[in-house]
Amino acid sequence: MPPRNRQPERRSTRSARPVTITAVVDPVAALASENLDGSLYLYDTNRPAGSTGFGTPELHSRVRKGDTLLWNVIPLECETYVSLADVEIDPQIAEPEQKVYPGTDIVFWTAEVKQDLTEPVPYRLSFLLGTVTTPFTPTGRPALAGSAGDGKEA
């Protein structure tokens, strides 16, 4: 196989792609323990910008004013229903809106960051699991944080 190390030209401008925040959920463990602690792993696509807390419920995503955010879910068990029921955050920072992938009933949430952040802004994610009607919310809170250089967190 020929070498494939050629680096394509990279754009220095902001990516047109949203910052995706993905919640990996172990629905069987969460349903068995009746809580999401230990069964929720958060990731985002902004690690190069300095996001931290990968693989925990306390993901701090580095964002800038004007970024589009997209939250979605990957269940670890494809036969158990998992859906992101709510994203609650200070409406002065962002106003998340629920959408579905066209032609499906699979939910994602999206929002635009309204202002640059000087300190982390925690928010709340709620999930519907299995046939339980009360949403599950992890004890740990994820947060949006200002871009590297602005934010003062460790």
Next chain:
Amino acid sequence: MAQQHGIIVLFDVENALRTRSLEGNTYWFDNMKLFGSEGVGTERLETIVPGTHYLDGSQATEQVLNWLPAALGSIPPTVPRNYLAEQGRADDRRTLDELAGLDAAGGVNETDVRRLQGRVGKRARKQASGRGLTDSKLLDVTGRTTTSSDAYNYPAPVITDITGPAVTEKIMYPAQYGSPDMIYDGWYWAATVDTSRPGVYRYTMHVQLHELVERNDELVWESVDLTCESSLKIINDPKRNGFTGAGLGVLPMPPVPVTG
């Protein structure tokens, strides 16, 4: 028969393509955390494989593993596998209908035509060496047709091989299954594990990612082959039922259905 292990690998495709490495760009999961798998959700997963014997002392059967790759920042794997193809086609049908409608309504407005032109979208070719791809319309990460080659949805990574000590030492026997029809089926990798030799065994996963590049005024999916590592830990504990902690017999069902 014991439950099969599912090993899910989440790839930060964008960062992996930029750095041309999977180092720091994979997150591994399995369904055996309850039994002692370590590093679930990180780059260093050690998948536990209990089971040289059953609780009654008899020889256990082999363990089956399945690997499922997924791309971070893409349309999630919960949408049907044929979604990209179906969505592209449905969009074409709608565009054709609306185009016919423009004429019937009398008077063709240029804005409408331009809007429909946008909906036609762009298509990308695949290279001969590209695996697990089909020539199809570009969709963005929210499932809409896009004409921008900046915001396209990354195709799911494709596993091309599994090698390493766990394979050469004949601890596991991986193989590729499925059909080369990438729209409706696709391939997957599974393995059976010899559970009679406890120990920690590393393995290497060979993965192909796909990057959209513009060449000779054409969009082409260029394949990028990379590798990452994980390990299996085979232990002497008996195989047991995750619900009861006992043997692998029937589940303790109540004799009559519970009523409200």
